[in-house]
Amino acid sequence: MLEARELSCLRGERVVFAGRSFALPAGAALLLTGANGAGKSTMLRILSGLLRPAEGAVLWRGGDIAADPSAHAMRLRYLSHQDALKPALTVAENLELFAALWGGEVEPALEAVALAPLADLPARVLSSGQKRRLALARLALAPAALWLLDEPSTGLDAASVARLGPLLAAHRAAGGIVVAATHLPLPLPDVQELRL
Structure with missing residues (x-):
């Protein structure tokens, strides 16, 4: 392919x-x-x-x-060194932006990277590892x-x-x-x- x-x-x-x-x-x-x-x-x-x-x-x-x-x-989905997150938006809202473009469900994507409990937090308060996991959650949104x-x-x-x-x-x-x-x-x- x-x-x-x-x-x-x-x-x-x-x-x-x-x-x-x-x-x-x-x-x-x-x-x-x-x-x-x-x-x-x-x-x-x-x-x-x-x-x-x-x-x-x-x-x-x-x-x-x-x-x-x-x-x-x-x-394709391209995950670079930059996590491409909107710091003022919540964890869930960040994924909702991409779901609007590609489709997919936010909750299962958050669960795939164990971020569902943090869904309502603004992205700016996440640790660097949590931010990376949020970026990776985009992969789980839509094929x-x-x-x-x-x-x-x-x-x-x-x-x-x-x-x-x-x-x-x-x-x-x-x-x-x-x-x-x-x-x-x-x-x-x-x-x-x-x-x-």
């Missing part, structure tokens, strides 16, 4: 990575690993269509994602075929990382694909790795 063909990336005049290829069928997962500055976040941006590769192409079911960026944007996750476990305690396991497994069982940039192990069995 998702294929990267000979992707290359330049930052200024410097080659960050070159000639990177992979293909992921439905239900697959790929970990992007490597040192800081190796291009993990950049690869996610290229796969999302936010950045163009210097060379190569990203294909979805055989078609270049650059041909229809809007369609590609609708089929999307492709999840691009940039350091999804940042700020999470061990119990919260363990809670990610069922969320990721359910997505993959439904035919979804996960690509995650990480320095730490994630609860993703049967995963491919691409070291940058």
Whole structure:
């Protein structure tokens, strides 16, 4: 379903990575690993269509994602380093914004990341780990075929990382694909790795 063909990336005049290829069928997962500055976040941006590769192409079911960026944007969820929360809104209201765009139920999404008891608190009072869990709750709102996750476990305690396991497994069982940039192990069995 998702294929990267000979992707290359330049930052200024410097080659960050070159000639990177992979293909992921439905239900697959790929970990992007490597040192800081190796291009993990950049690869996610290229796969999302936010950045163009210097060379190569990203294909979805055989078609270049650059041909229809809007369609590609609708089929993915991209979780970056920024949690993209509205601090003045409550936990539930933050998710309601995304539910209005994508559909889905807020309560089950909050329960998936153990935030239901905090639903009425303003996001600004959450700890960094709770804010990350709220960002991750967006994944549980409504189905999307492709999840691009940039350091999804940042700020999470061990119990919260363990809670990610069922969320990721359910997505993959439904035919979804996960690509995650990480320095730490994630609860993703049967995963491919691409070291940058």
